[in-house]
Amino acid sequence: MNFSWIQLVAIAPEIVLTIGACALLLFDLVIPRDQKDKLGYFAVGILIVACYGSWKLANVEADVFFGMFTLDPYATYFKMLVYLAGALTILLSMTYLEIEKIHLGEYYGFVLLSTAGMMVMVSAGDLIMVYLGLELLSISLYTMAGFKRSESRSIEASAKYLILGSFSSAILLYGISILYGIAGTTNLKALGTFFAANPLDNPGLLVSMGFLVVGFGFKVAAVPFHMWTPDVYEGSPTPVTAFMSVAPKAASFAVFLRVFAEALGGLKPHWQPILVTVAVATMILGNVVAIVQTNIKRMLAYSSIAHAGYALIGIIVGGGLGTMSLMLYLMIYALMNLGAFGVVILLRKGGMRGEEISDFTGLAKKNPVAAVIMLIFMFSLAGIPPTAGFVAKFYLFMGAVEAGMVWLAVVGVLLSAVSAYYYLRVVMVMYMREPSGDFDLATSPATSLALVITTIAVLFLGLYPAPLIDATKAAILQIP
Amino acid sequence: MTASLEFSTYLFHYAPIVVFIAIAAAFGVGTLVLSYVVHPRIFSSEKLSAYECGSEPISDARMPFPVRYYIIAMLFVIFDVELVFLYPWAVAFDKIGLFGLIEMIIFIALFVAGYAYAWRKGALEWD
Numbered sequence: 226m227n228f229s230w231i232q233l234v235a236i237a238p239e240i241v242l243t244i245g246a247c248a249l250l251l252f253d254l255v256i257p258r259d260q261k262d263k264l265g266y267f268a269v270g271i272l273i274v275a276c277y278g279s280w281k282l283a284n285v286e287a288d289v290f291f292g293m294f295t296l297d298p299y300a301t302y303f304k305m306l307v308y309l310a311g312a313l314t315i316l317l318s319m320t321y322l323e324i325e326k327i328h329l330g331e332y333y334g335f336v337l338l339s340t341a342g343m344m345v346m347v348s349a350g351d352l353i354m355v356y357l358g359l360e361l362l363s364i365s366l367y368t369m370a371g372f373k374r375s376e377s378r379s380i381e382a383s384a385k386y387l388i389l390g391s392f393s394s395a396i397l398l399y400g401i402s403i404l405y406g407i408a409g410t411t412n413l414k415a416l417g418t419f420f421a422a423n424p425l426d427n428p429g430l431l432v433s434m435g436f437l438v439v440g441f442g443f444k445v446a447a448v449p450f451h452m453w454t455p456d457v458y459e460g461s462p463t464p465v466t467a468f469m470s471v472a473p474k475a476a477s478f479a480v481f482l483r484v485f486a487e488a489l490g491g492l493k494p495h496w497q498p499i500l501v502t503v504a505v506a507t508m509i510l511g512n513v514v515a516i517v518q519t520n521i522k523r524m525l526a527y528s529s530i531a532h533a534g535y536a537l538i539g540i541i542v543g544g545g546l547g548t549m550s551l552m553l554y555l556m557i558y559a560l561m562n563l564g565a566f567g568v569v570i571l572l573r574k575g576g577m578r579g580e581e582i583s584d585f586t587g588l589a590k591k592n593p594v595a596a597v598i599m600l601i602f603m604f605s606l607a608g609i610p611p612t613a614g615f616v617a618k619f620y621l622f623m624g625a626v627e628a629g630m631v632w633l634a635v636v637g638v639l640l641s642a643v644s645a646y647y648y649l650r651v652v653m654v655m656y657m658r659e660p661s662g663d664f665d666l667a668t669s670p671a672t673s674l675a676l677v678i679t680t681i682a683v684l685f686l687g688l689y690p691a692p693l694i695d696a697t698k699a700a701i702l703q704i705p
Numbered sequence: 706m707t708a709s710l711e712f713s714t715y716l717f718h719y720a721p722i723v724v725f726i727a728i729a730a731a732f733g734v735g736t737l738v739l740s741y742v743v744h745p746r747i748f749s750s751e752k753l754s755a756y757e758c759g760s761e762p763i764s765d766a767r768m769p770f771p772v773r774y775y776i777i778a779m780l781f782v783i784f785d786v787e788l789v790f791l792y793p794w795a796v797a798f799d800k801i802g803l804f805g806l807i808e809m810i811i812f813i814a815l816f817v818a819g820y821a822y823a824w825r826k827g828a829l830e831w832d
Contacts, residue, residue: 247819431719
């Protein structure tokens with residue numbers, strides 16, 4: 226039997242999460258309804274244990290299970306990102322679920338399972354594993370999107386996401402199957418070697434690359450595969466939206482880069498024009514359509530589309546700088562977007578969820594702390610120094626300039642200026658208008674903790690980004 | 706200038722795909738049109754009724770049915786998959802030994818967790 230137990234060490238964090246999720250579902254059966262937040266803390270504990278495991282494995286580089294699973298610093302960096310996003314989401318969820326009367330233990334199980342799926346994705350050494358992780362993630366997300374069973378918008382979001390998501394997964398699989406037909410392998414490293422030696426001589430390869438772009442483009446919400454984003458983000462429970470907009474996006478970008486740099490690196494001149502077109506379209510549409518939104522969740526959905534466009538620049542640039550800037554960007558984006566959604570979760574007005582931008586009217590007068598926190602996140606999303614969003618965008622655009630694509634950087638900067646309009650409108654509404662009613666913010670220790678963590682991180686990384694930059698540099702994907 | 710030249714060269718590689726899509730579309734539409742033109746038009750009540758494996762259709766298939774059927778079907782699939790794994794394992798048991806036993810214990814443990822969950826949630830009760 227060609228198997229050594231030592232291989233299990235490499236996937237120990239994934240095992241911890243999977244067993245944790247199963248245990249959580251069993252605990253859920255015996256815990257009374259009003260104490261479900263214990264399960265939330267249990268889930269955070271599981272994430273911390275898994276995080277400790279990944280920390281111990283941080284410097285290990287290994288291909289285990291016949292090259293199916295790759296453990297490298299690049300994967301570990303993204304695993305840290307998804308642990309962080311998962312834990313912050315759980316902290317933001319507990320009060321929201323309580324108020325909306327959907328506090329079920331399964332919710333935390335799904336967070337853990339989707340996190341496990343993302344970990345498999347970022348560690349995938351084989352296209353089959355990419356698909357397996359993607360499906361584990363997606364199926365959990367479909368269910369989470371429909372978690373507010375009594376609300377038709379939530380059901381609609383779930384159904385829409387399920388149908389379109391399965392469709393895009395099928396297209397991705399089709400692309401993978403064509404790649405397998407051409408190269409005779411689905412292993413990423415073997416594909417890389419194959420395409421380095423054999424130049425493009427098969428139009429089927431272009432079809433396959435196109436399908437892969439469709440599949441990943443859907444998951445990261447890039448134009449023209451973004452149609453689902455606004456509806457799903459608006460209909461899902463707000464903490465789920467927060468989670469969906471950061472963690473799966475980051476994990477999908479991690480796989481996107483790994484597949485295109487490692488397996489298809491030799492064909493870069495062929496896929497670069499496709500991605501440039503997609504990136505420019507994504508940045509333009511996301512930023513321009515966000516301007517006319519009145520619902521804050523819809524606005525943040527279009528903003529997340531625009532951010533996917535910026536992040537695509539990292540893949541287009543590639544190499545050390547491109548990879549590093551993408552990793553930096555996704556981490557900072559995760560922090561600031563979770564924070565912004567955190568304030569949206571907090572905001573309640575007259576017992577109702579505040580989802581319209583007009584619901585923020587005069588927040589600064591009634592609750593200056595919440596308003597300042599929202600201001601910081603809006604500034605950061607717009608990329609205004611001294612917040613972390615500026616650092617993130619700076620490195621991305623610098624990468625584009627260094628790669629000789631000055632015009633792409635110019636497009637990005639100009640559209641960032643456009644984005645300032647809709648981000649600052651929220652700030653304007655909070656500070657320049659008189660409040661019309663009372664706010665009853667849904668604060669709780671857990672929510673406050675999550676907001677404090679994200680606020681401090683966004684400010685700290687804006688003023689002193691060196692530690693994170695060093696971490697990304699140490700974890701850059703190594704292409705043989 | 707060179708950049709745009711390269712760009713159009715790479716785009717030109719997509720020409721075979723465009724040709725292929727055109728042929729595929731023409732084939733699809735062509736066969737439909739052809740069969741419409743040449744097929745004989747003879748209708749009988751048997752031919753116009755829905756295909757139902759020999760039994761008479763009693764009503765339209767698009768009607769709401771209890772979601773319990775769905776749950777039962779899902780549970781059935783779980784048990785089914787379990788059996789699909791157990792059978793080859795039992796056949797090859799003397800070759801895979803302790804390793805296989807531990808693997809199967811893990812599998813059954815995960816399975817039992819799901820079973821206990823479904824039971825406790827009342828998925829096995831009809832009313």
